[in-house]
Amino acid sequence: MRVGIDVGGTNTDAVALDDGDRILARAKRPTSPDVTGGLRAALAAVLDELGERAAAVGRVMLGTTHATNAILERRGLGRVAVLRLGAPATTAIPPLEGWPDDLREAVSAGAAIVRGGNFVDGGPIAPLDDAAVRRFLAETAANADAVAVTGVFSPASEEQERRVAEIVREELGEGVPVSLSHEIGSLGLLERENATVLNAALYAVARDVTGALGAVLAERGLSVETYFAQNDGTLMAVEYAARYPVLTIGSGPANSLRGAAFLSGVTDAIVADVGGTSTDLGVLAGGFPRESAAAAEIGGVTTNFRMPDILAIALGGGTVVSEDGSRVGPRSVGYRIAAEALAFGGSTATMTDAAVAAGRGAVGTHPVARDARLARAVREADAMVADAVDRVALGRADRPLIAVGGGAFILPDTLPGTSEVVRPAHADVANAVGAAIALASGRFDTIAPAGAGRRAAIERARQEAADRAVAAGADPGRVEIVDLAEVPLAYLTEPAVRVHVKAAGPLRTRPA
Template sequence: MNGTMNNGASAGLEKAYRIGIDVGGTNTDAALLDSSLRCVHKVKVHTTADVNEGIVEAVRRLLQESGVDAADIRYAMLGTTHCTNAIVERKHLGRVGLIRIGAPATTAVPPLAGWDATLRTAIGPHSYMASGGYEYDGRKIAELDAAEIAGLCRRMAGEVDAVALCGVFAPVNREQEKLAGDIVREVLGPDMPVTFSSEIGSIGLLERENASVLNAALLQVIAGVVRGFEAALNGFGIDAQLYICQNDGTLMKSEYALRYPILTIACGPTNSIRGAAHLSGLSDALVVDIGGTTTDIGVLVQGFPRQSSAAVELGGIRTNFRMPDILSIGLGGGTIVRPDGPGGVTVGPDSVGYELTKRGRIFGGDTLTATDVAVKLGRAVWPGTDSAALDESACREADAVMQQLLEEAIDRMKTSAGDVDVILVGGGSILVPEKLAGAARIIKPDHYDAANAIGAALGEVSGESERIYSLDDWKYDDVIHDAKQNAMNEAAAAGADPETVQIVSVEDIPLAYLPGNALLVKVKAAGRL
């Protein structure tokens, strides 16, 4: 790929194209990359109520406008908001049977504590506690009662679409969850989908339980996404390997996504971060992604998005599965500017969204937007529009407010007092001046407006391991080796070429509040398709 192959091999590789699609709330972006990961063509279409329509239209335009033969497309990657929307809107979720393996130790707090009535209704009434569980070091709290698990399964028979199993400290020892899974499939049938909490979340029981139930509830949603994506590609004669974007900036095979749909949550901002790294050539920077409604700011660390270390609320539910560390503010191309707000000019946080070209002042509408301000101040040129009637002093005041919002957000995401490189991506990047306080350099790379779709198409696949080890029982070097091997195995299972898998990060945290010289080890590995 770098010119070291013979001509015949190079010619064959030139035709190994890949499509990256990122479905956002306002637009669906798509990019076509060649075998050297160069952007050949990009398109942007409006996201509709049926998001598959936007995907079909994006693929149609990519093929038509680029002239690339559908037979030469080998890979297709999709970043989607389907699962996020399903949780937020409480729609299309499956009915879930939950069994917490932790009695008598965990009975003080019932399952689904803190869930609102609408989400409880969507999930269904089948949440139970059963005996079992482990200590932090893998010692049993209580034995698993097979007859008890089987009885609970019979109570939920015919009334659930999936089962979630959550054991105390299951990420340390998965044996009881696996045994319970075997019983579930014996009673409810071999095709009953089962989500194991040890494969989803971190150590904390309640947050991991919540994440596992949500994952089980999303299994039908992701199945519809994959079927729709396959149908869209098949309709154009594209026979490609399908990948779905994860929220750590990497990919997973569609088969893997069918088991872990919750890992797609918040993949949009991470696609933009990965795309920004690829387009700019930087591996450590702040990424500012400005869309039509919001600005998402993330941190690029060694080429990947920084992960959040705190528990994350998802649709009002507290979870602890991995999520990107993203700060969102209400500033985008369609953000509404009010010149006569209380105390002067106010900016947002509301937006006209996809109605920008109808409601914006430069388009003949009656609403002053951030895009109007950028055009008036000469930062952007929009053919066929007129900004002469806009009040320049009001626009300059609004620009100062927007600049302050960005500078404060950048300062909140920095980990040191010094200036940092800032990569600008997204169509709303026209709002940003040439200099910002706290930014050493402001880089706006080629194809910045399609960074999310390009990030979706980049071909690395990751795996993670998170486990507590007792150094009374393990040597430190053996602990790190075991954790690395587990992460590499997970990456290979998700679709990475085992020969290319490398360790991306290793983090070990002594847990002073636990006996036995306990150590929490987190490892991430990634490799090429």
């Protein structure tokens, strides 16, 4: 059996599935301020429901907001020595330019640009200045918890970045982790550098999360394999997550989309995940989340690693209704809904109360009378959702909408721009289900010549993506290439294409 856990802003959900993908136990518990407490409570509830069968749990998959919260709250981040390989070509814009002042102050242990970097075809712009790298490390060693290395066009050739990693080990020892940009982001120097620095800043957070999860499992006497959900709805082994914690940031919405596809059996649809504070809308394409083509902004920092294309609106079960019902949100009572909402005997009118009064759900412990205020709030909320559907549908009105999440009952049964509204069983824990049924994956982004050598370069890219999937926990014999895209690059002296490859496969079999 396996257990999937998803930590949301309001609730932490957990489910247990057997090897036939049947849901055997499920739980929903309030997310605690420290996150770990809610995780412990949800996992304990599922294991208690399983009883003696809990001994058969072999894997635990976790989707968590720890990394996101650490960046947003500037809490628990490590100090990073930031090194760019690109002088003199890139000195006009220094590292961490454009970062919020408080985040830069929390993260930066010093930054430098040294000679090095590559042309778009992978050839060196200048030889790497080993001596300058060593001087920089000596200057920052006392203050740095990790090192982030970004080379110009390193996705085309990672040789210089790997050489710097060797120098870091020589100068600072094996205990200082190194984040290399060609392993984190794609093309786009500043965005890739930002993602690499955030990744390095999150190493301590990743250790805390893995330690907390391990402690919770040890409390229950379980020896299991653990995996973390990542941004594209797939999994990575705990050791892989410890190296690339930034890849967990978009795991919550991705889990919901994957869980919606599994529970409904629909692989091409719009998904609305309604929580206590917000509704996340995304699009399923072939059972996987449609990815965003735009750069992702996290905590005020622009990055370029792959994220699901999600539209979030301030509408959830805990969203507060104004005095006359004309305004819905953005304020929410969040995880305090069981004490503050009218349906639970509180004094705050929420969207849960409006939906209960409209007959859309039976929630709470107290009756809620229908009145003009709550009826108007329902109309306002329906208009918000219809507008959001129109924005994510990109002109297509033939797809169904799958309603999931604990607050899904606030959505109407018909919505403009959709063919139907699907409400699968166990929809309120779709995010945890998505974590439990996910595959492991790996990606690779590079530049290849458009003429001679193209076929060999693409084959190398396919192999690298497959190797990364295996490193993330996939069964080596069952990895498949699920996405391969070539984009011609213009204005180059030699024709070239940008190649993006994604490989995925089921988790490797646990040793007996």
